[in-house]
Amino acid sequence: MLTFRPLGLFLVAAVLLFAPLSVAADEAETKASTPKPAYPEFKKVVEGLEEIPGLMTIYRASGDDPTQDHTKLLCRIPRSLIGEDLLFATSISRGQYAGFMWSDWLVRWEIVGKHVKLVAPNVEYVQSPGSPVNNAIERTYRPSFLVALPIVTMAGGDPVVDLGGLVFSKISRPPTAAGTGSPNRKLSVVRKVKNFPENVLIDIDLAMSSTYGGESVGVAYAFRKLPAESSYTPRPADERVGYFVTLRRDWSTSYSERETRVRYANRWKLEKQDPSLELSPPKEPIVFIIEDSVPIRWRRWIRAGIEEWNKAFEEIGYVDAIIVQQQTASNEFADIDPEDARYNFIRWVVTGRAFARGPSVADPRTGQILDADIVFDDSMIRWFTAEFDQLGPSSLSSVRGPGYEHHEAMLDLAAGHGGLDERAAETWTRGHVGHESHECASCSIAHGLAQQMAMGLIAAKVVTPTGKEVPERFLGEVIKQITTHEVGHTLGLRHNFRASAWLTLDQIRERRDGSDEALSASVMDYNPIMYFKGDSFEEVRHFVTPVIGPYDYWAIEYGYGDPAPGQSANDFLASVAAQSTKPEHAYATDEDTYYIFSPDPLTNRWDLSSDLDGWLTTRGELVSELMDELSTWGADRDEPRYFLRQMFSALLSEMTRPGYYLARIPGGQYFSRSRATDPDARAALTLVEPEKMRAAVDRLGETVLSPDYFAFDPKLLNNLARSRWVEDFSRTDPVEYPIHTYITRVQKSVLYDMLGMPGLQRLYDNEIKTTAEDKYTLAEHLQKLNSIVWPELEEVPAGPYTDAEPMIPAIRRNLQSVYLKRLMTYVSVDLTYADLSPDVQRMVRYSLRETGEKIGAVLDAHGKDLDFATKAHLTETRSQIERVLEAQFTAK
Incomplete structure (x- = not known):
């Protein structure tokens, strides 16, 4: 029998049957209409990572978990920090530049x-919102960016990025022994991450891989929140006072202004806690921490060197402007990192190079100094561990200015091609060397003082680790001076190479032995060891200038002094800067001591006193005495011979140094930075007295340009062997002492100074810069030099001549060859590309022609009697002159 179900029941069953299909369709429709999340869920992304809160929250993977990427460094950047000014700084925490x-x-x-860019805006150009020219500035000077990091996830409104794209990149350009390499993230290690409300520090061992393996370099990255611009008042720089500057260009200045460039003096923010007090501590002192790496023996000297500057700050009303703290393994400074941008450190390193460095970081918007770290190399006081081949480029650069070796190389290359373009050589030199930056990149006071120490220790016969112990007072004073010098840099001060010309020699000696007063106007000069012939090492009161000088007090007043009540800041600064005409305030810096391009002969490194000739005479007497003693005392010591070589090289360096100073005097001009309205203002340039120019050339003829000056004891020369230890072996360095090579190198450098295009043109121009009857002319200069270099052509020495006793000794022949080569470079120079007057070129050509004729006369009259070396030298020299003079040249 058929049974019929009610229709309603049937429908219910149908609905139940098809319901799942309908729900699935609805869910599919809902999913299709719901957008997919742009980023993974934040909590899942940072799951298992260590959270380090601070300025920007860092999420770090554990290096102990092999399942995690040990280099993962996620960074949550607060939305409030987007667009804010930050300081991003890198430093070397481990490696040869630690x-x-x-x-x-x-x-x-x-x-x-979906990226976050780390933008580096062009802050050189001042932004002036609302100014009509501001739009043009924004269109023209576009920002660059260092890196673009993909957004990994979002935490609320904050982007989260992987900092690996920054810290494991080439952005830091870390130094490696090979000089090359590419960052390898997989082999790099995150050493530490420290986070604070105002800054974050990330320190890694960055693996730099190359074709033949690689190496790891410690690189520390620091982000720091910059102060509001309105919280600091920039101080205008003044060319009369030596500060590093922050240079900006302001196109919104009035058209009546002479310049659009704005220069701010780099300095710390220093404000009195109580301005009503004559002496008040600052609201925020400048704090230096002496790292625990500094040997205990030297800490007191370094502390004294830092605190020396408090004397200058007290003069302008600040007590304890600089505070010194000592880091130990157990005190409150134990865990502070030198790489942390909030702290200033004095650090001790062991690279094997004698140097100290005092860099600082300034806010590029205002010039406010924010951070400074001084590095002091242990080898500075281990002078005997280094080979003192003092005539190399580093030694000469420390005296004559950086870049001279590049310049001479360019000139030699030009001479080899029959032409000279000294202007191109200068451009190339400047491009490859550069000037001193705000980081004091070219400061070589420690290296130079190591050489000066060698002089003092040889004079006291304290020269080896097995000899007498070096007195701590001697080394301590040197360490203190270097520290004070480098701290001066971190306060914003530049070098002042005119300061040593402040006092006479007699005044210096009187102060040195009878007081604790300054022996130089500034510690920012390269002041030499003040040791003279006849001194007793034990009785000398001070070996270097013991305190900061009057220039230092004045410079600190300009940079950090406050106006008197009712006095405007501009009036205060103007009144201070106007004191530049005082002798003790004379200022000249690196650009004023730049090889042959700087005309002032009183602006030097490692000179002493206002009497340059007297200083050179005094120093020469000491060196001569020590060199004579070295033949007996030094050669018979119970030690390896290469120690004797070091001593000889140190003395030879001092012995030849007068040449570089004297060569700058012919054509020289004293330079003054004073302004016309300053009290007792001088002309910007004043010609050196003619009698001083002649005396300098005569003195050179008696010293470094004379063979007799280098008459060393053969016994001494035959004991100057190199180290024979295998680690010191070099195929290119001779075991014996290449005395002729070294002498020729010195003579070449001196002649290149005296015959350089800037010097010759300056001498020529000087003839119309004075109305005096007595003038030292270019014509007199060339004739005088010719008679010094070629005396045998004026008066032929009496014979007989032999190969062992030639008419012209080897040292003189080499000098004449260098002299000839230097003059020949001018003969075919295209004057279109050289800053040289045609008249100068003609005088040089005539001088060569005259020399060739005199050589011919000597050969005609004495040729059959000449020794082989002299005949070969004169014959080839005459041939060279004839070929050069006959060659065509362009004179446009």
Whole structure:
């Protein structure tokens, strides 16, 4: 029998049957209409990572968990920090440049699509919102960016990025022994991450891989929130006072202004706690921490060197402007990192190079100094561990200015091609060497003082680790002076190479032995060891200038002094700067001591006193005495012979140094930075007295340009062997002492100074810069030099001549060859590309022609009697002159 179900029941069953299909369709429709999340869930992304809160929250993977990427460094950037000014700085925490502040930028985070860019705006140009020219500035000077990091996830409104794209990149350009390599993230290690409300520090061992393996370099990255611009008042720089500057260009200045460039003096923010007090501590003192790496023996000297500057600050009303703290393994400074941008450190390193470095980081918007770290190399006081071949480029650069060796190489290359372009050589030199930056990159006071120490220790016969112990007072004073010098850099001060010309020799000696007064106007000069012939090492009161000088007090007043009540800041600064005409305030810096391009002969490194000739005479007497003693005392010591070689090289360096000073005097001009309205203002340039120019050339003829000056005891020369230890072996360095090579190198450098295009043209121009009857002319200069270099052509020495006793000794022949080569470079120079007057070129050509004729006369009259070397030399020299003079040249 058929049974019929009610229709309603049937429908219910149908609905139940098809319901799942309907729900699935609805869910599919809902999913299709719901957008997919742009980023993974934040909590899942950071799951298992260590959270380190601070300026920007860092999420770090554990290096102990093999399942995690040990290099993962996620960073949550607060939305409030986007677009804010930050300081991004790198430093070298481990490796051969450990302790060096490396590079820094003003940066801003900027979100672009699904990336966050680290933008480096062009802060050189002042932004003036509302100014009509501001739009043009923004269009013209566009920002760059250091890196673009993909957004990994979002935490609320904050982007989260992987910092690996920054810290494991080439952005820091870390130094490696090979000089090359590419970052390898997989082999790099995150050493530490420290986070604070105002800054974050990330320190890694960055693996740099190359074709033949690689090496790891410690690189520390620091982000720091910059102070508001309105919280600091920039101080205008003044060319009369030597500060590092922050240079900006302001196109919104009035058209009546002479310049659009604005220069701010780099300095710390220093404000009195109580301005009503004559002496008040600052609201925020400048704090230096002596790292625990500094040997205990030297800490008191370094502390004294830092605190020396408090004397200058007390003069302008600040007590304890600089505070010194000592880091130990157990005190409150134990865990502070030198790489942390909030702290200033004095660090001790062991690279094997004698140097000290005092860099600082300034806010590129205002010039406010924010951070400074001083690095001091242990080898500075281990002078005997280094080979003192003092005539190499580093030694000569420390005296004559950086870059001379590049310049001479370019000139030699030009001479080899029959032409000279000294202007191109200068451009190339400057491009490859550069000037001193705010980081004091070219400061070589420690290296130079190591050489000066060698002089003092040889004079006291204290020269080896097995000899008498070096007195701590001697080394301590040197360490203190270097520290004070480098701290001066971190306060914003530049070098002042005119300061040593402040006092006479007699005044210096009287002060040195009878007081604790300054022996130089500034510690920012390269002041030599003040040791003279006849001194007793034990009785000398001070070996270097013991305190900061009057220039230092004055410079600190300009940079940090406050106006008197009712006095405007501009009036105060103007009144201070106007004191530049005082002799003790004379200022000249690196650009004023730049090889042959700087005309002032009183602006030197390692000179002493206002009487340059007297200083050279005094120093020469000491060196001569020591060199004579070295033949007996030094050669018979119970020690390896290469120690004797070091001593000889140190003395030879001092012995030849007068040449570089004297060569700058002919054509010289004293330079003054004073302004016309300053009290007792001098002309910007004043010609050196003619009698001093003649005396300098005569003195050179009696010293470094004379063979007799280098008459060394053969016994001594035959004991100057190199180290024979296998680690010191070099195929290119001779075991014996190449005395002729070294002498020729010195003579070449001196002649290149005296015959350089800037010097010759300056001498020529000077003839119309004076109305005096007595003038030292270019014509007199060339004739005088010719008679010094070629005396045998004026008066032929009496014979007989032999190969062992030639008419012209080897040292003189080499000098004449260098002299000839230097003059020949001018003969075919295209004057279109050289800053040289045609008249100068003609005088040089005539001088060569005259020399060739005199050589011919000597050969005609004495040729059959001449020794082989002299005949070969004169014959080839005459041939060279004839070929050069006959060659065509362009004179446009």
